Amino acid sequence: MTTRKVNTLVIGSGAAGLAAALRLKTLGVHDLLLLTEGLRRGTSINTGSDKQTYYKLGIYGAEPDSPELLAQTFFDGGSVHGDTALVEAALSVRCFMNLVNLGVPFPCDCYGQYAGYKTDHDPKRRATSCGPYTSREMCLALIRAVRAAGVEIAEQRTVAELIRVGNRAAGAIAWNEECKAFETVFAENTVFAVGGPGGLYASSVYPAGHLGAIGLALKAGAEAQGLPESQFGLASTKFRWNVSGTYMQVLPRFLSTAADGRGDEREFLLDHFKDAGRMNSMIFLKGYQWPFDVRKVPDGSSMIDLLVHEETAVKGRRVFLDFRSNTGGLDFAQLSEEARVYLEKSGACFGTPLERLRKMNPGAIDLYRDHNIDLATEPLEIAVCAQHNNGGLAADIWYRSTTLDHFFPIGEVNGSHGVCRPGGSALNAGQVGAFRAAEYIANRCRTETLDLAAAEKAAELLLSSLRDRLHGNRDWRADRREFQQRMTRYGGHLRPVSQLRGAADEARRLVDEMYREGYPESDTLHAIANFQLAFAHWIYLEAIAFQADCGVGSRGSGAMLDEAGKPIPENPVYRGFVENIRYDGGSVHVGWVPCRPIPRPEGWFETVWEEYRNGSIYGAL
Numbered sequence: 168m169t170t171r172k173v174n175t176l177v178i179g180s181g182a183a184g185l186a187a188a189l190r191l192k193t194l195g196v197h198d199l200l201l202l203t204e205g206l207r208r209g210t211s212i213n214t215g216s217d218k219q220t221y222y223k224l225g226i227y228g229a230e231p232d233s234p235e236l237l238a239q240t241f242f243d244g245g246s247v248h249g250d251t252a253l254v255e256a257a258l259s260v261r262c263f264m265n266l267v268n269l270g271v272p273f274p275c276d277c278y279g280q281y282a283g284y285k286t287d288h289d290p291k292r293r294a295t296s297c298g299p300y301t302s303r304e305m306c307l308a309l310i311r312a313v314r315a316a317g318v319e320i321a322e323q324r325t326v327a328e329l330i331r332v333g334n335r336a337a338g339a340i341a342w343n344e345e346c347k348a349f350e351t352v353f354a355e356n357t358v359f360a361v362g363g364p365g366g367l368y369a370s371s372v373y374p375a376g377h378l379g380a381i382g383l384a385l386k387a388g389a390e391a392q393g394l395p396e397s398q399f400g401l402a403s404t405k406f407r408w409n410v411s412g413t414y415m416q417v418l419p420r421f422l423s424t425a426a427d428g429r430g431d432e433r434e435f436l437l438d439h440f441k442d443a444g445r446m447n448s449m450i451f452l453k454g455y456q457w458p459f460d461v462r463k464v465p466d467g468s469s470m471i472d473l474l475v476h477e478e479t480a481v482k483g484r485r486v487f488l489d490f491r492s493n494t495g496g497l498d499f500a501q502l503s504e505e506a507r508v509y510l511e512k513s514g515a516c517f518g519t520p521l522e523r524l525r526k527m528n529p530g531a532i533d534l535y536r537d538h539n540i541d542l543a544t545e546p547l548e549i550a551v552c553a554q555h556n557n558g559g560l561a562a563d564i565w566y567r568s569t570t571l572d573h574f575f576p577i578g579e580v581n582g583s584h585g586v587c588r589p590g591g592s593a594l595n596a597g598q599v600g601a602f603r604a605a606e607y608i609a610n611r612c613r614t615e616t617l618d619l620a621a622a623e624k625a626a627e628l629l630l631s632s633l634r635d636r637l638h639g640n641r642d643w644r645a646d647r648r649e650f651q652q653r654m655t656r657y658g659g660h661l662r663p664v665s666q667l668r669g670a671a672d673e674a675r676r677l678v679d680e681m682y683r684e685g686y687p688e689s690d691t692l693h694a695i696a697n698f699q700l701a702f703a704h705w706i707y708l709e710a711i712a713f714q715a716d717c718g719v720g721s722r723g724s725g726a727m728l729d730e731a732g733k734p735i736p737e738n739p740v741y742r743g744f745v746e747n748i749r750y751d752g753g754s755v756h757v758g759w760v761p762c763r764p765i766p767r768p769e770g771w772f773e774t775v776w777e778e779y780r781n782g783s784i785y786g787a788l
């Protein structure tokens with residue numbers, strides 16, 4: 168088995184991991200390895216949306232903005248730590264301009280000003296975009312830069328275990344898919360950038376190959392926060408893509424059919440809305456109110472998510488968007504003023520949804536054509552899907568894990584967002600985390616403190632347990648189906664409170680069985696994923712069940728349902744607290760901590776300068 172030792176190991180090459188590797192190299196951390204399933208893997212390079220958003224500090228014209236105002240917006244999402252919010256605001260411009268300078272084509276005007284638009288949960292016009300593939304553009308620019316900087320990259324590696332010695336991280340054991348063998352990388356520092364939990368849900372808009380790996384860190388004892396806070400919304404399933412923005416604003420026809428996808432075709436939204444003008448106005452709003460939001464039911468646009476869910480999950484039917492004809496006897500005069508004016512201004516009060524889409528956003532049609540779906544000849548199947556986890560691993564203002572020393576969770580696997588977040592702030596947070604972790608490592612973690620002999624012993628134990636689990640005969644597909652369906656049924660946008668404890672117990676049972684019985688060696692790659700995903704699904708369900716037991720109620724994208732299936736109202740007190748959860752090798756510890764406030768330091772220049780010069784900005788030695 169190959170074994171090596173580096174100062175810093177970066178796991179994952181999405182927008183966050185790439186940025187961290189580049190920044191580390193720039194800051195002189197040369198003993199560095201970027202280890203990844205592949206440069207073309209993960210969410211950032213494989214996903215996007217109608218207009219994929221990057222959220223940053225407002226820097227256009229005379230509209231005032233400041234780090235503190237932006238931090239306040241992050242903080243207002245609820246269950247957010249104010250100090251992290253301030254960091255993500257303060258580094259926003261620096262990280263954004265870094266991407267601009269690397270060649271990411273964010274649009275500016277002839278004076279060089281970066282214009283913005285309003286996104287969800289955004290009081291100002293701070294959002295920007297390069298079009299449907301913003302995060303891919305970021306990755307492509309970062310990959311060029313990482314290569315030019317000479318960062319060592321190991322692809323086709325899937326981390327199977329994180330090595331822990333005492334209270335610290337010590338590297339990772341990875342499966343090398345090229346050589347079909349395990350290898351060990353010991354590391355003084357581990358930057359963990361494995362993305363969101365894409366493999367957890369049956370209904371998911373994460374790219375099909377992206378599974379995530381938060382379970383590895385949870386099992387190793389890294390504390391998590393805000394795990395129940397995720398985003399769910401309408402997405403196409405044959406090719407996974409959010410049907411947000413113009414896909415909704417052109418007012419497609421919502422059809423449901425029998426399970427065969429053909430028979431018993433119905434415009435099911437009309438049963439609920441009765442009034443076609445109101446129904447079409449709600450469809451329009453769904454364009455920029457994309458995530459399911461408990462505040463937007465029963466009278467708002469999220470009612471559409473519920474009705475789609477009822478057709479698919481409850482009645483076992485299938486739901487499609489049809490762009491070839493208008494819905495419910497469309498009359499533009501009957502639309503809400505907002506929808507009518509928007510369509511009038513866009514010159515789109517005519518024709519079919521497809522003709523309007525061709526006028527307003529032709530690229531949206533090409534996008535599906537590029538994935539072998541022709542909106543002119545076929546309807547588009549959709550479902551309510553998991554899209555993003557606002558929670559994740561817990562860390563301090565330098566993105567150091569709160570329980571595992573020398574371990575830096577960044578990107579989507581870091582849970583800095585709360586109940587809701589402005590659209591686009593995930594990409595900002597990933598870049599900020601990368602900068603901060605790299606800066607901390609470069610300034611504080613270059614010397615070798617790892618007890619290598621102890622790390623080798625820990626790795627041997629992990630490896631032998633892992634190998635034992637690869638002589639079983641469980642069916643990885645059946646297990647994956649089981650935990651994904653459990654997550655969609657109990658941890659999705661609808662959460663039946665009385666059944667959550669049972670779901671968490673069932674999750675634990677599955678984990679025990681899988682670890683006891685194992686999978687065939689020929690399924691090693693799938694087995695590695697299942698072990699950590701199943702572990703994660705147990706911890707997520709524990710976190711959700713605990714939230715329900717505390718009476719937090721419905722909030723964000725998660726509706727807690729009573730016995731009658733009605734959403735339980737939110738107890739807003741909990742917006743002032745963050746839910747922490749940790750596994751200690753035997754049991755789970757879960758509880759609330761009050762949100763740390765937004766710091767408001769005086770900012771006296773001489774003092775800041777001194778603290779910067781003497782390094783006390785990194786905390787006590």
Ligand SMILES: Cc1cc2nc3c(=O)[nH]c(=O)nc-3n(C[C@H](O)[C@H](O)[C@H](O)COP(=O)(O)OP(=O)(O)OC[C@H]3O[C@@H](n4cnc5c(N)ncnc54)[C@H](O)[C@@H]3O)c2cc1C
Pocket residue numbers: 178179180181182183184202203204205206208209210211212214215216218219220221222302324325326327360361362363372373374377378379380407408409554555577578579580590591592593594595597
């Ligand atoms: C449809 C959709 C639309 C979105 N739209 C927006 C938007 O408009 N604005 C916004 O801000 N955010 C958006 N997001 C969220 C955002 O895209 C992600 O949060 C972000 O791209 C995650 O970046 P990351 O670097 O953390 O992870 P990823 O890009 O997912 O990268 C993770 C990396 O880790 C690697 N990896 C994972 N597990 C292992 C393992 N075990 N071993 C080795 N390597 C591993 C992967 O291969 C990959 O290289 C959207 C997400 C989706 C799904």
